[in-house]
Structure formats: structure tokens, C-alpha cells
Amino acid sequence: xxxxxxxxxxxxxxxxxxxxxxxxxxxxxxxxxxxxxxxxxxxxxxxxxxxxxxxxxxxxxxxxxxxxxxxxxxxxxxxxxxxxxxxxxxxxxxxxxxxxxxxxxxxxxxxxxxxxxxxxxxxxxxxxxxxxxxxxxxxxxxxxxxxxxxxxxxxxxxxxxxxxxxxxxxxxxxxxxxxxxxxxxxxxxxxxxxxxxxxxxxxxxxxxxxxxxxxxxxxxxxxxxxxxxxxxxxxxxxxxxxxxxxxxxxxxxxxxxxxxxxxxxxxxxxxxxxxxxxxxxxxxxxxxxxxxxxxxxxxxxxxxxxxxxxxxxxxxxxxxxxxxxxxxxxxxxxxxxxxxxxxxxxxxxxxxxxxxxxxxxxxxxxxxxxxxxxxxxxxxxxxxxxxxxxxxxxxxxxxxxxxxxxxxxxxxxxxxxxxxxxxxxxxxxxxxxxxxxxxxxxxxxxxxxxxxxxxxxxxxxxxxxxxxxxxxxxxxxxxxxxxxxxxxxxxxxxxxxxxxxxxxxxxxxxxxxxxxxxxxxxxxxxxxxxxxxxxxxxxxxxxxxxxxxxxxxxxxxxxxxxxxxxxxx
Amino acid sequence: xxxxxxxxxxxxxxxxxxxxxxxxxxxxxxxxxxxxxxxxxxxxxxxxxxxxxxxxxxxxxxxxxxxxxxxxx
Numbered sequence: 010x011x012x013x014x015x016x017x018x019x020x021x022x023x024x025x026x027x028x029x030x031x032x033x034x035x036x037x038x039x040x041x042x043x044x045x046x047x048x049x050x051x052x053x054x055x056x057x058x059x060x061x062x063x064x065x066x067x068x069x070x071x072x073x074x075x076x077x078x079x080x081x082x083x084x085x086x087x088x089x090x091x092x093x094x095x096x097x098x099x100x101x102x103x104x105x106x107x108x109x110x111x112x113x114x115x116x117x118x119x120x121x122x123x124x125x126x127x128x129x130x131x132x133x134x135x136x137x138x139x140x141x142x143x144x145x146x147x148x149x150x151x152x153x154x155x156x157x158x159x160x161x162x163x164x165x166x167x168x169x170x171x172x173x174x175x176x177x178x179x180x181x182x183x184x185x186x187x188x189x190x191x192x193x194x195x196x197x198x199x200x201x202x203x204x205x206x207x208x209x210x211x212x213x214x215x216x217x218x219x220x221x222x223x224x225x226x227x228x229x230x231x232x233x234x235x236x237x238x239x240x241x242x243x244x245x246x247x248x249x250x251x252x253x254x255x256x257x258x259x260x261x262x263x264x265x266x267x268x269x270x271x272x273x274x275x276x277x278x279x280x281x282x283x284x285x286x287x288x289x290x291x292x293x294x295x296x297x298x299x300x301x302x303x304x305x306x307x308x309x310x311x312x313x314x315x316x317x318x319x320x321x322x323x324x325x326x327x328x329x330x331x332x333x334x335x336x337x338x339x340x341x342x343x344x345x346x347x348x349x350x351x352x353x354x355x356x357x358x359x360x361x362x363x364x365x366x367x368x369x370x371x372x373x374x375x376x377x378x379x380x381x382x383x384x385x386x387x388x389x390x391x392x393x394x395x396x397x398x399x400x401x402x403x404x405x406x407x408x409x410x411x412x413x414x415x416x417x418x419x420x421x422x423x424x425x426x427x428x429x430x431x432x433x434x435x436x437x438x439x440x441x442x443x444x445x446x447x448x449x450x451x452x453x454x455x456x457x458x459x460x461x462x463x464x465x466x467x468x469x470x471x472x473x474x475x476x477x478x479x480x481x482x483x484x485x486x487x488x489x490x491x492x493x494x495x496x497x498x499x500x501x502x503x504x505x506x507x508x509x510x511x512x513x514x515x516x517x518x519x520x521x522x523x524x525x526x527x528x529x530x531x532x533x534x535x536x537x538x539x540x541x542x543x544x545x546x547x548x549x550x551x552x553x554x555x556x557x558x559x560x561x562x563x564x565x566x567x568x569x570x571x572x573x574x575x576x577x578x
Numbered sequence: 579x580x581x582x583x584x585x586x587x588x589x590x591x592x593x594x595x596x597x598x599x600x601x602x603x604x605x606x607x608x609x610x611x612x613x614x615x616x617x618x619x620x621x622x623x624x625x626x627x628x629x630x631x632x633x634x635x636x637x638x639x640x641x642x643x644x645x646x647x648x649x650x651x
Contacts, residue, residue, distance in 0.1 A: 328637070417638070419603060422628070
């Protein structure tokens, strides 16, 4: 038995999915497609059901890749029942999609989600009338609180077992063209949904403040600053005790081995890899993802897009492209993935290229571990500002090469919703798991490999190979290997630096100018392996190489500029 | 008039889209000729418009707004 969840963006589809699948179930992101849909096995009333969460779509004939993927899936796969999730407070627009689903001739169940919110807005929906009109089961749902979930799935199970239940509406009407469908949806919605008195809600008042021409930006600045402050503060608080613990643990575990022997060096490398994951990356990554989850769930990100649209136009993009940038500060991988929501291929390319220049949490570790630690937080802050400037300049240059033809911003503002702890934690964990499962092993193996290379003096070859680059930037030859490893994982360019220089006190091996130059180059050059693979999946191999080459050029120019400025200062 | 010149908080009706591609795009978001809407607010520095379309709030960039012809109800 296979059910598909279909619905317009932000109707609570994935909330419903997570209620049932609970993130714990086996979920898989399918590669090879431009858009991921999530599948999971769930138990419904003692039966195992395959549940598919399709990307949100306004229409099956939509033109962004997410919508096309959903439409393709629905027409090609074997689905026993379609659960059409509708935002009850936007019934008319939700019914347009429903009317498109009916001719598919698969059992459709309409779930009117967010009934609580609709009631607050004064809507009275005649579910029984709607059911009679459409000829399909119509059920109320509050997915965020789990209300109505059981009833919905038992209905879906029933419908899936009796696929001969005729769909009345499709037989009576030819609803093939969008304008007729729109009119029909409006008509049905008006007939069965009555809106009582709509008071100016707190939501409207909140928007008056958060989207205010002055206060909106002031609050945005405070929110983002507070957010990063909280991430750094929390991260630093956790980082040093864990590092101390690991140093202690390492010395205990390695005590039976002879110092300087092959096994000692390898074991040390492995321990350093483990420690780097736990003590350097996780302290920043976890709070960041947690905070980001809260911002996402509240519904603030689209508001940021509204505020930033005008500014984003200056770099040749529109407001929606701000989301990849914000996500980029956490990790470039979801940032590149999120460019999918942009309709134009040119915008996707531009946004992805620029988002890879955003310093992710891993590069943050390099900037903080090197620049903030030895030169003070102000220098790190200046580097971040410099980064924004470089991104803006790159955007301008790319735009002049490839003039802006964006059709402009079209973005629905979701209602504000209180984030639930359960959802935010689950989402953060889901994203952290990716790091733990995929990146951490590479970090550990990479660390061990470097230790071996060091032991056999193979690293000299690599250092020699990229010596021209390091020489131009005035850096010591030993930083070559950390830079190569930085392509695997950005954290490695710091972790490996201590290996390569043979000291954890960088000040004894690098001058302040060299630290700034190195950190600047690391900020921009070649995205990490995970980002590269996602770039390839989203934009193709050629685009991946083009962006990688672009970042090396930008990194080199930026590093030379930063070096010049640092020498003068 | 275009939506760009429309006053705020006044109910309007869509009479034409100047661009077929845009018309299709907006149709995908559930906006068609004949729909009622009003302008709620405008972002500064030539930023986008926020409109109310059947109770949904949608942000539209200026290049979109100037291609939508409306009349007062």
C-alpha cells in the first residue's frame, strides 16, 4: 500500500509526514532527481504503508522543478491513495490543486489542515457539504498537534483497498483549463466556507512591525546578530571543555604506544579527527541548526525575503534568493539545494554560485580558530564584512556577464506559527545526522591519512604541487596539504594545519598577515566535496567545475587584497 | 492603471497581465484575471509589494507589479 502526500507549499504536509514517520523511520533522499521527495515506511492500524512526501506545488502544471517532480511522481508511480493536504484557511486556492488531482483517477482524500487556525480567522467550513460536492472523503486535521491524523489514515487505508470508489466531480466536469478550474474552486470555496468577522489579528500587527520600513530592518539586524551571537557564545562555552576532555582522553589512550612510531601517529590522527568533529564542528553546528529551525518554523524567512528583495536586486537576484544565503552560513549543502525554489535556471545558477561563497559553519571554525583567536573578534568581524563585499561584487560581475532577466519575486507569506520543540529538535537532529554519518567518517579517515602521509613524507609532494599558489599568497609551503584536505571538509583546513605545521600554537609558525591571508583564501576557494556533489546534482558537471574554478580565482584575488590591506595596517 | 500606481488598502480587480509568461506563473500561484486584491504594504528602496489575494498574503516584486493592470472596484 502506497500513499502520496500532495499539497501546496506550506500547507503542513511535511508536518503530517513527520507526525507519522517521526524522522525515526527510514527516510531516503533519492539521488539523480533534481528534487528530493521523502519516502518512509509507517505503520497504520497494524499495516505497513509506504508514505511519500512530495514537494509542495501550487499546481501540477507548475514550472519550477519541485512542482514538476511532484507531477511526474503522481503520474508515473503506483499510488494507492492520494492524501491532498489543504490549508483550511486558504480553501479556494487549495481546491484548485484538488480539482487537478481528481482526474488522475486515484482515490483522493482531502485533509483540511490547520482547522484551528482557520477557526481563529473566523472560517466555518461545511465539510459534509464539500464531501458531497467533490465526491471524495473530506476530513479535518490539525497536523501540528496530531489531531485527526489517525482518522485520516484509516480513511486512506479504506480508500486504498477499494479503489473502485468513483470520483464524481471528474465525471461531471472537464476541469482541464486553469481559469475554469480557478473559477470553479472559488465557487466551491465560497459555497462551503463562510468567513465570519475577521478581526485585525496579532499577526497583522506583528507584520506591521516586522515589515516596517525602518523597524523591520532594525529588528532583522538584531535578530541575525542575536542569532549568531547566541551560536558563537554557546559554541565556545561547549568547545573548550570538550577539547580538554579529548586531549586528556588522547593522552591516556595513546600512552601504551611509543611516541613517534607509525601506529602512534595514525592513532593520534584518528583521535584528532574524532575530536574535530565533536569539539569543533558540533558545538557550532548544533545551536545554529536549532536556531535556524526556529526561524524557519516561525515563518520569518519569507519576511526576510520581502525586506531584502530590493537589496538582492543590486546583486542581480531577487528576494527569494536570500534563503540560500542564510542557510549557507550553516552549511552550503542545504543552501545549494534550496536554490531549487527559484524558477529561472539563471537565478538558480547565480544563487548557487554566490551561496558557495558564504562562509559555512565549518569555515567559521577556521576564521574563529585562527583569526578571532589570535587577532581578536574585530578582525574576524571585518573578515565577514569583507566576505559580504566580495559576494556583492561577484554578483555584480556575474550579472553584467549574464544580465538579469528574473521575472521577479512571487512569494506567499505564511502565517506566523509557534515552533514546536519536538519539530525543531527533530529537524536539527535530522540535519546533524547527515554530518555525523557522512562528514565525520571522512574527517576521521582524512586525519589518519594525513598522519600517514606525514609519517612517510608524502605530503611534501603535494605541498610542492600547489607551491605556486601558496607562494603567490606569501604562505609557507606546508599549508598546501591542509588546503587540499580542506576540499574534503572545510574543518580539515584548520585541523590539518596544526598537523602540517607541527604545532597547535599557530602564532609560532604563522605571522598575523599570513593568518589573515590563509583564512581569507579558505573562506572562498573550492567548496567542500559535499557541496560540489550537490552542485553537480542541481546544476550539472560543467557548472560544478565552473563554480569551483570561479571560487579559486575569487579566493586568490580576495586573499591577495586582504594580504595587502593587512600589511598596510 | 498598473498595480504599481494603485493606492494601498483599496479593493481592486485584476483586468490584464501585460506578459503571457507572467500570467502563467501567477496562475500557478492561484492569481487570475478577475481576482480581487488589495495592496497591503510596500517595502522601501523600491522593494516589493505585499498584496492580499483572497485572504492570502503574497509578496510581488516591482517587475511583477508593474505588469499587472487593475481597476478600482
